[in-house]
Structure formats: C-alpha cells, structure tokens
Amino acid sequence: xxxxxxxxxxxxxxxxxxxxxxxxxxxxxxxxxxxxxxxxxxxxxxxxxxxxxxxxxxxxxxxxxxxxxxxxxxxxxxxxxxxxxxxxxxxxxxxxxxxxxxxxxxxxxxxxxxxxxxxxxxxxxxxxxxxxxxxxxxxxxxxxxxxxxxxxxxxxxxxxxxxxxxxxxxxxxxxxxxxxxxxxxxxxxxxxxxxxxxxxxxxxxxxxxxxxxxxxxxxxxxxxxxxxxxxxxxxxxxxxxxxxxxxxxxxxxxxxxxxxxxxxxxxxxxxxxxxxxxxxxxxxxxxxxxxxxxxxxxxxxxxxxxxxxxxxxxxxxxxxxxxxxxxxxxxxxxxxxxxxxxxxxxxxxxxxxxxxxxxxxxxxxxxxxxxxxxxxxxxxxxxxxxxxxxxxxxxxxxxxxxxxxxxxxxxxxxxxxxxxxxxxxxxxxxxxxxxxxxxxxxxxxxxxxxxxxxxxxxxxxxxxxxxxxxxxxxxxxxxxxxxxxxxxxxxxxxxxxxxxxxxxxxxxxxxxxxxxxxxxxxxxxxxxxxxxxxxxxxxxxxxxxxxxxxxxxxxxxxxxxxxx
Amino acid sequence: xxxxxxxxxxxxxxxxxxxxxxxxxxxxxxxxxxxxxxxxxxxxxxxxxxxxxxxxxxxxxxxxxxxxxxxxxxxxxxxxxxxxxxxxxxxxxxxxxxxxxxxxxxxxxxxxxxxxxxxxxxxxxxxxxxxxxxxxxxxxxxxxxxxxxxxxxxxxxxxxxxxxxxxxxxxxxxxxxxxxxxxxxxxxxxxxxxxxxxxxxxxxxxxxxxxxxxxxxxxxxxxxxxxxxxxxxxxxxxx
Numbered sequence: 001x002x003x004x005x006x007x008x009x010x011x012x013x014x015x016x017x018x019x020x021x022x023x024x025x026x027x028x029x030x031x032x033x034x035x036x037x038x039x040x041x042x043x044x045x046x047x048x049x050x051x052x053x054x055x056x057x058x059x060x061x062x063x064x065x066x067x068x069x070x071x072x073x074x075x076x077x078x079x080x081x082x083x084x085x086x087x088x089x090x091x092x093x094x095x096x097x098x099x100x101x102x103x104x105x106x107x108x109x110x111x112x113x114x115x116x117x118x119x120x121x122x123x124x125x126x127x128x129x130x131x132x133x134x135x136x137x138x139x140x141x142x143x144x145x146x147x148x149x150x151x152x153x154x155x156x157x158x159x160x161x162x163x164x165x166x167x168x169x170x171x172x173x174x175x176x177x178x179x180x181x182x183x184x185x186x187x188x189x190x191x192x193x194x195x196x197x198x199x200x201x202x203x204x205x206x207x208x209x210x211x212x213x214x215x216x217x218x219x220x221x222x223x224x225x226x227x228x229x230x231x232x233x234x235x236x237x238x239x240x241x242x243x244x245x246x247x248x249x250x251x252x253x254x255x256x257x258x259x260x261x262x263x264x265x266x267x268x269x270x271x272x273x274x275x276x277x278x279x280x281x282x283x284x285x286x287x288x289x290x291x292x293x294x295x296x297x298x299x300x301x302x303x304x305x306x307x308x309x310x311x312x313x314x315x316x317x318x319x320x321x322x323x324x325x326x327x328x329x330x331x332x333x334x335x336x337x338x339x340x341x342x343x344x345x346x347x348x349x350x351x352x353x354x355x356x357x358x359x360x361x362x363x364x365x366x367x368x369x370x371x372x373x374x375x376x377x378x379x380x381x382x383x384x385x386x387x388x389x390x391x392x393x394x395x396x397x398x399x400x401x402x403x404x405x406x407x408x409x410x411x412x413x414x415x416x417x418x419x420x421x422x423x424x425x426x427x428x429x430x431x432x433x434x435x436x437x438x439x440x441x442x443x444x445x446x447x448x449x450x451x452x453x454x455x456x457x458x459x460x461x462x463x464x465x466x467x468x469x470x471x472x473x474x475x476x477x478x479x480x481x482x483x484x485x486x487x488x489x490x491x492x493x494x495x496x497x498x499x500x501x502x503x504x505x506x507x508x509x510x511x512x513x514x515x516x517x518x519x520x521x522x523x524x525x526x527x528x529x530x531x532x533x534x535x536x537x538x539x540x541x542x543x544x545x546x547x548x549x550x551x552x553x554x555x556x557x558x559x560x561x562x563x564x
Numbered sequence: 565x566x567x568x569x570x571x572x573x574x575x576x577x578x579x580x581x582x583x584x585x586x587x588x589x590x591x592x593x594x595x596x597x598x599x600x601x602x603x604x605x606x607x608x609x610x611x612x613x614x615x616x617x618x619x620x621x622x623x624x625x626x627x628x629x630x631x632x633x634x635x636x637x638x639x640x641x642x643x644x645x646x647x648x649x650x651x652x653x654x655x656x657x658x659x660x661x662x663x664x665x666x667x668x669x670x671x672x673x674x675x676x677x678x679x680x681x682x683x684x685x686x687x688x689x690x691x692x693x694x695x696x697x698x699x700x701x702x703x704x705x706x707x708x709x710x711x712x713x714x715x716x717x718x719x720x721x722x723x724x725x726x727x728x729x730x731x732x733x734x735x736x737x738x739x740x741x742x743x744x745x746x747x748x749x750x751x752x753x754x755x756x757x758x759x760x761x762x763x764x765x766x767x768x769x770x771x772x773x774x775x776x777x778x779x780x781x782x783x784x785x786x787x788x789x790x791x792x793x794x795x796x797x798x799x800x801x802x803x
Contacts, residue, residue: 387646394666395576398583447575449598483573484622486599486708
C-alpha cells in the first residue's frame with residue numbers, strides 16, 4: 001500500500017468523522033450531561049473517565065497501521081478527558097488508553113502507550129491551571145482544546161523519536177504521520193468540544209425558558225388559592241397558567257367537579273359540572289399523573305365527540321396526608337404536540353398550587369383556632385365569676401331584696417353580652433354596658449374595698465371596636481390587680497380622642513402587672529391580637545406599670561373604624 | 565362556748581356566714597378579718613377554737629396561712645370556697661372540714677355537730693419538709709410587708725416580740741413565734757432568742773466557756789449559745 005502524508009491525512013480525517021458521529025450521537029443522550037460542566041462530583045468524574053477512555057480506545061482501534069506503528073487519534077480522548085475531568089481523570093484515561101495501546105504490540109507499543117498517558121496528564125494540568133485562574137468557561141473553548149491537542153501530538157512525536165528504536169526507522173515514520181496526526185487530532189478535538197458546547201447551550205436554553213415560565217406562573221399565581229380553593233380563585237389561576245404556558249386549554253377540578261376551564265373547548269367543558277373524564281377520575285383515585293398523548297395512549301374528550309382537544313395531562317393536587325384534593329389538567333388540540341417543557345412544568349405547577357391550597361387551609365384553621373381560644377377563655381372565666389356573683393346575690397337577698405333583684409338584672413345583662421360572637425364588632429357604648437354590668441357585681445362583692453370611676457364622653461359611644469375588648473381588660477385589673485392587694489382597690493376607666501385615634505385607659509392602683517403571669521397573658525394578648533387583626537399593627541394594647549403604685553392599660557383603635 | 569373567727573376578703577360573704585352562724589347559740593364570733601395577715605395576729609392573740617377560712621384571698625391565701633400558724637395550738641379550720649377544686653388540697657393541709665359557698669344551713673349544722681363531739685385540739689401531722697414558708701409577714705406602721713427568705717439576715721426575739729432583721733438593716737416585727745420560723749424556714753437556731761440565715765454568716769468568733777458569736781456580712785454580732793453550737797458547727801461543716 002502506497003503511504004503518503006496526504007493520503008494518510010484523508011484516511012485519518014475519515015476516521016475522525018466516524019469518531020465525531022459517535023460523539024454526536026452520544027451527545028443526544030443523558031450520559032453526556034455531566035461532561036457539559038466542569039464537575040467535582042465523584043459520579044460525574046467517573047462518567048467522564050469512562051466516556052473518554054472509550055473514545056481514547058476507539059481512536060486507537062480506528063487507527064491505521066503504518067509500518068510498525070499506528071497512525072491514530074487517541075490523543076483526542078486523552079487530552080479532552082484531562083481537560084474536562086482534571087488531572088486524576090486525565091491520568092486514569094491516559095493509563096487506560098495507554099495500556100490498551102501497549103497491548104496491541106508493535107515496535108511503537110511502549111512509546112505510543114506512554115504518549116497517551118502524557119497527553120492525559122497534559123489535559124489534566126491545563127484543567128487545573130484554568131480552574132485555579134477561575135476561567136472555567138475557557139475549558140470549553142474549542143480553539144484551546146484544538147491547540148492543546150496539537151501540543152499533545154507534538155509531544156507524542158518527540159517521545160516517539162526518543163523512545164522507539166531504531167531511530168532511523170522512527171524518524172521515517174514520524175515524518176510520515178506527523179502532519180496527518182497533527183491535523184486530524186487538533187481538528188477532531190476542536191469539533192468534539194464544539195459538539196459539547198452546542199449541547200450545553202441547548203440544555204441551558206431549555207432550562208432557562210423553563211425557569212422563566214415557572215417563575216412567571218409562580219409570581220402571578222402567588223397567594224391566589226391561599227384565599228380559598230373555589231371556582232373564582234381557580235379560574236384566576238387557570239387563566240394565568242393558560243396565558244403563560246400557551247397550551248390549548250387548562251382546567252382545574254376538585255374531587256367531584258370542574259372548578260375552572262379555559263381555552264379550546266370551553267363551550268362544552270363547563271365549570272360546575274361533574275368530572276366525566278376517566279383519566280381525571282383515575283388520577284384522583286390513585287394519586288398519579290395520567291398522560292394521554294393522543295398517539296400511543298388515545299385521548300377522546302368525554303363530553304363531545306367533536307371536541308378539538310387531542311391530548312391531556314392530568315396532575316393530582318395533593319393536600320394533607322397525601323390526600324388528593326383535586327386536579328389540574330393541561331390540554332393540547334389534535335393539531336399540536338404536547339411539549340416536554342409543558343409536561344414538566346405542569347407537574348411543578350401542581351406542586352405549587354397544592355402547597356398554596358394547604359397554606360390557605362392552615363391559615364383558615366389558625367383563624368378558627370383564635371376564635372376557639374376566646375370561647376375557651378370565656379368558658380374558663382365564667383364559672384368562677386358566676387359562682388362569685390351567685391354567692392354575692394345570695395348574701396344580699398335577705399337584707400336587701402331590691403339590691404339582689406338589681407344584681408340579677410346585671411348578671412343577666414352580662415351574660416347576654418357574652419353571647420355575642422367573638423368576631424363581631426361592637427360600639428364603645430355596648431362595651432361600656434358590658435363592663436358596667438360586670439362592675440356592678442364586682443362592686444357589690446367587694447363593697448367598700450373597690451371603687452370605680454368611669455369617665456367616657458357620650459360622644460365617643462359610637463366608635464366601633466371588636467366585641468370583648470374592654471371587659472377582659474377591666475376584669476384583669478380587678479382579678480389580678482385590686483383584689484390581690486390588702487388596701488382598698490380603685491379602678492379608673494377613661495376614653496379620649498387623640499388625633500384620629502380613640503384611646504381607652506384602664507388604670508388600677510395595685511401595680512401588680514407582670515409581663516407574663518400565668519393565666520393573665522392569654523386574655524390581654526388576645527385582645528391585642530384581635531385589635532391588630534381588625535385595624536392593623538399601629539393599633540392595639542400597651543401596658544405601663546409602676547410596681548405597687550399603678551398599672552395602666554392603653555387601648556388604641558381608629559376613631560373612624562374602617563374595619564375589614 | 566366555741567369561739568370562732570371568720571376570715572374572708574368579701575364583706576358580704578362574712579356577713580352571710582355570720583347570719584347562718586347566728587342560729588347556733590354556742591358559737592361566739594370573736595372577730596372578722598378581711599385578709600390572712602390580720603388573721604394570723606388575731607389567731608395568736610385570741611386563740612379561737614374554730615376558724616372559717618376563705619381560700620382565695622389577696623397576697624397570702626388561706627392555704628398558705630395555715631403554714632404560718634403554730635401547729636401546737638392549732639384551731640379547727642373549716643375552709644370556705646366557691647369552687648371545690650381546692651378541696652383536695654385543703655384536706656391535705658388537715659382541715660377539719662370544708663364548706664362550699666353559699667353556705668348551706670344543714671351542711672353547716674353537720675360540721676358544727678361534729679365539732680361539738682370532737683373538741684380535742686386538732687392534731688396536725690408535721691411532715692418534715694412540708695409547710696415551708698416562702699415569705700414572712702411583717703407589720704410596719706401602716707402596712708404589711710412580706711419578707712422573702714433570701715432577704716432575711718436574722719430573726720431576734722425580745723420582750724416586745726419577734727423581729728425580722730433584713731439585709732438592708734430594717735427591723736420588722738412579725739406575729740410568727742420563733743419556733744415556727746425555726747421549723748418552717750431554712751433559718752438556723754443559734755441562740756435561745758436568735759435565728760440566723762447561714763447564707764449571711766461571715767465569721768464565727770470563739771469565746772470563753774464554749775460560747776461563740778456570729779459576725780454577719782453586714783457586721784452584726786449575733787450570740788451563739790453552748791446548747792446550739794454543735795448543731796451550727798455541723799451545719800457549717802466545722803469539725
């Protein structure tokens with residue numbers, strides 16, 4: 001066979017094409033993904049090692065025997081392995097490829113094997129150099145890869161000359177293969193790197209598109225379902241998903257009926273109607289995603305035979321304890337394919353919506369709990385108060401039947417006011433009536449040892465505030481204040497305007513307030529919390545106290561109660 | 565006659581009880597008190613046979629008051645309460661009985677009947693460690709002060725009565741006798757007329773005849789008698 005550098009170059013370039021076709025095909029698979037990043041994770045390093053060792057061996061096998069040597073392209077695998085995987089991977093690829101080459105024998109066996117190891121190390125050293133300089137992106141530069149491989153092959157030829165014997169023969173061979181090998185290897189490495197960065201750009205473009213869509217949906221749908229999983233809110237969310245994803249149609253269902261439907265086919269898919277699709281019922285029953293693409297799994301609208309929708313994706317919405325609370329459905333018409341992005345996105349959206357619905361239910365429960373706390377508070381307080389009131393009435397019945405009659409009237413007023421639902425808003429006048437009824441009984445109970453002053457202008461009687469605001473505060477002043485001291489107790493209740501606020505002061509002369517006494521904090525903090533919930537954080541209850549001198553509770557509410 | 569004291573912070577409740585008791589000819593109400601601290605003084609002075617004691621009262625509850633009384637000369641205690649959640653605790657304190665308010669005439673009659681049969685002074689079992697006082701009630705000119713144990717330097721008894729001396733030097737008279745304070749506080753008896761808080765002992769000077777004296781951190785000198793010296797040495801770990 002006539003061997004000349006030009007012919008050899010062409011043969012090697014042909015080989016390289018086979019080589020690159022294999023590389024291109026591999027780049028369409030998942031195993032290529034780790035190669036597109038400078039990685040430090042051991043599994044990725046391992047993948048890097050395996051793939052480039054295979055390329056290295058392939059380069060050797062595809063080589064062409066030239067006298068006692070082989071003109072070939074293992075340098076690409078070794079250099080790129082080192083460049084992308086680092087010194088250790090480069091060394092490992094080099095040793096693997098080198099041993100393989102050595103096992104094939106020939107006068108060049110030892111030299112050629114050594115070459116591959118050196119090339120692997122060369123790639124690895126360049127990797128380390130670029131990483132240390134923080135130029136990670138430069139690792140993927142096709143020009144650099146080509147130049148480095150060029151240098152690797154030059155080194156190879158020098159080693160061949162130094163190691164292989166006899167020198168004359170070696171020189172002859174090197175002269176023959178030098179140019180073809182330099183061209184084929186450098187070009188091959190550069191093109192290989194080109195395939196890699198193309199692949200990477202594709203992945204990045206896909207994921208950035210995906211993230212952008214996901215973020216847009218998350219931002220627009222934020223908090224909507226938190227306000228309740230109903231038709232109105234579902235419609236809002238469905239519209240957002242429909243607009244952002246560009247799918248044919250979007251539906252949201254609970255376990256029984258369609259809550260929202262928007263897009264193609266909304267003439268016969270009507271919100272409020274029961275679910276009829278078997279796919280959906282199956283998704284709810286088994287808590288699993290069902291996908292009918294219209295090709296492999298046939299899809300036919302369960303309502304109308306002429307419905308243009310041709311594919312559906314049903315994703316369950318999962319609530320507490322993995323219970324399915326509904327589904328979200330994406331549709332494409334028969335004329336369009338379901339994009340992978342929208343499929344994945346659909347599952348992400350379902351997770352987002354599930355957690356929103358859960359959060360909404362949690363908040364609702366919290367609100368219910370707060371109301372229950374108030375009821376509990378009253379249930380705890382009233383028996384004691386009732387016992388004391390009845391004892392007081394029993395004590396006056398004999399000597400002062402008229403007074404007993406009045407006290408029974410006060411007690412009845414007090415309990416009537418207590419029956420108000422805690423969420424209600426009351427006027428200040430009503431609150432004072434409640435407090436008065438309470439105070440009549442307490443004053444009878446403590447006689448001379450309790451005096452009370454109330455100074456509230458009639459003009460303020462119409463100001464609105466949450467029911468059960470004033471009475472618990474006054475009760476605290478007596479129960480934990482005046483009744484706990486040895487000298488006579490005094491409580492002063494007053495109200496005044498302060499700008500656009502109403503300020504109510506309740507002051508006792510005991511001064512026994514402690515920031516967190518057992519049993520007292522609950523009532524006070526509840527009053528505070530309810531005012532803040534109602535009117536905002538700038539209102540509420542504040543406390544001032546001087547030990548053994550006074551405790552003053554200040555309640556601030558807006559004069560013009562724009563209650564929510 | 566059976567002498568009785570009514571202790572309740574609610575005037576109407578006292579009046580009501582007095583009314584119900586008026587039907588029993590052999591009961592003489594010697595006094596009414598509106599708080600536990602006044603009551604301790606009255607009990608120590610008047611030594612009534614029977615005390616009707618409300619549980620929920622300002623500062624010192626009826627139950628707490630029991631631990632401030634001399635167990636050797638204990639009156640019969642009948643607790644009064646509007647809620648029976650305190651009943652179990654009341655009996656643990658060896659109350660003679662307890663009545664729910666409003667007091668029912670026939671229920672009260674039963675209590676009094678039982679009392680007439682059993683006029684023996686009430687036996688109060690002394691459990692070691694139980695009935696510990698957290699604070700000592702002391703009387704000032706116009707007020708009552710509750711002194712916490714960690715503020716007491718020493719207690720001295722004299723002809724005029726028992727005084728609590730606090731770490732800031734004030735001397736406050738108390739109704740509680742020395743032996744009750746000795747039994748129910750961590751204070752240490754060092755002399756016939758003195759109890760000392762060992763946390764404030766700075767120095768012990770040995771004198772002739774096996775006598776000694778204690779010097780407190782504040783420089784006060786308290787005598788130590790021969791009889792109590794060995795106990796003090798033991799408590800302080802002196803061999």
